[in-house]
Amino acid sequence: MMPVLEITDLTKRYGDLLAVDHMSFAVEEGETYGLLGPNGAGKTTTISMVVGVLDRDGGEVLIDGLRHDVTSVKTKALIGYVPQELALYPDLTARENLRFFGHLYGLTARPARMRITEVLELVELHERADEAVTKYSGGMMRRLNIAIGLLNRPRLLVLDEPTAGVDPHSRNAILESVQRLAAEGVATLYTTHYMEEAERLCDRVGIVDAGHMLAEGTRRELVGLLDEHDRVILRVADGAARAVPTLRDLPGVLKAGGEDGDLELIVNEARSLLPAIIGALGEAGVEVRSVEVREPDLESVFLHITGKALRD
Structure with a gap:
């Protein structure tokens, strides 16, 4: 089966700094792939090239087997991107935010209404969908951010530290949502600073530092590197x-x-x-x-x- 995401020799340089150094990995349908690394490891730069908001200096990105870069409209439509920063209009309600972004995705009125209802239920915000976002907690805003990234029914969902600074209830709701999406066949690329999230969610993990992929595998394969029992x-x-x-x-x-x-x-x-x-x-x-x-x-x-x- 062809991977939903396949990157080969991905490279990005800022002057003398090689931020991403010939990075290669793939994410299969229904797989949650964790990209783990300390601050400055190159994770966000890698993700920015994967979603097509940052041009690469070398390598190749394929989405469903199609070449993908900053100018690719067809492949960008297959991606749901949830960045670290919140991308919301605080004076609008959750439903109004979703309606606006649904319009940007090209959803017509009736399909948009149906899909908005679905994603609100998925992130457990349906009961407060008509409240202004200014009344939301930080965790609720994070969940709404994820709902926006799901509007277009993405083949690949990219989550860049989606639980940073959220309350325990919201964190659990987000993790459960990711697990349900994986069961539905969505390929997910996930970065986090919480190792317990990687343990719970990720089918495979790539460990990166200084732009290099240092190790990759399932939890059992990686633990085997320690030669511990x-x-x-x-x-x-x-x-x-x-x-x-x-x-x-x-x-x-x-x-x-x-x-x-x-x-x-x-x-x-x-x-x-x-x-x-x-x-x-x-x-x-x-x-x-x-x-x-x-x-x-x-x-x-x-x-x-x-x-x-x-x-x-």
């Missing part, structure tokens, strides 16, 4: 030391130790091994009171690859 910590009633030899014999258990009421195991694929671990303890007559699984996460990968925290 999962830890399973169990609180048991008694018999921890007695159970250790049995646990060490289980396939996939690399290390096991225990004393008093605690057991700690180093394993491969902890979640798939849990039934065997619990079963072995039951056969040994050891009562399990609690289980905790600690897996290497994207934050660890990011710090390992870039030497920086995501919000640096």
Whole structure:
């Protein structure tokens, strides 16, 4: 299947600064692709070239297999772009804002009304659609910004830090909306400064710094770069030391130790091994009171690859 977005050797230079250095990646239909990097990594410059508001110095961008650049009208119509900055008219209501932008997209009256109703429900603003935007919280404005980006039923949705500075309810509403859109087949390019969002949403992640793509893959593939393993910590009633030899014999258990009421195991694929671990303890007559699984996460990968925290 042809990717919805495919970029190859994308390059942008500002004088002596190579802001984006031969960047390449693709986003499939129904996939959420996270572009992660510290401030100044080149994410926003990359996105600006992807959506066609900034000319590139080299490389190629394809949208649904069609060449795309700043002059491309046909391919721009396939993109929904939600920038970091709010693009709203505060004195208008949400519905009036959507009607205005729908007109810019070329939607006629009846299709526009139907689509406005759909996107308002998607971002959970339908009950306050006829209030002036000046009465909205920052999170509600962010959700309206996303609704505008969805009016044209985009093949590719580009979200540049859509949850920055929003309240918890709005953040959750935005994340749920992105998940629903992915289920409907929308390809999404997503940047964020919140690693937990990338963990929750992204099918694949590209880690960038200084304009370079340093690593790319699924969460499991990226965590594999660390050569670290999962830890399973169990609180048991008694018999921890007695159970250790049995646990060490289980396939996939690399290390096991225990004393008093605690057991700690180093394993491969902890979640798939849990039934065997619990079963072995039951056969040994050891009562399990609690289980905790600690897996290497994207934050660890990011710090390992870039030497920086995501919000640096």
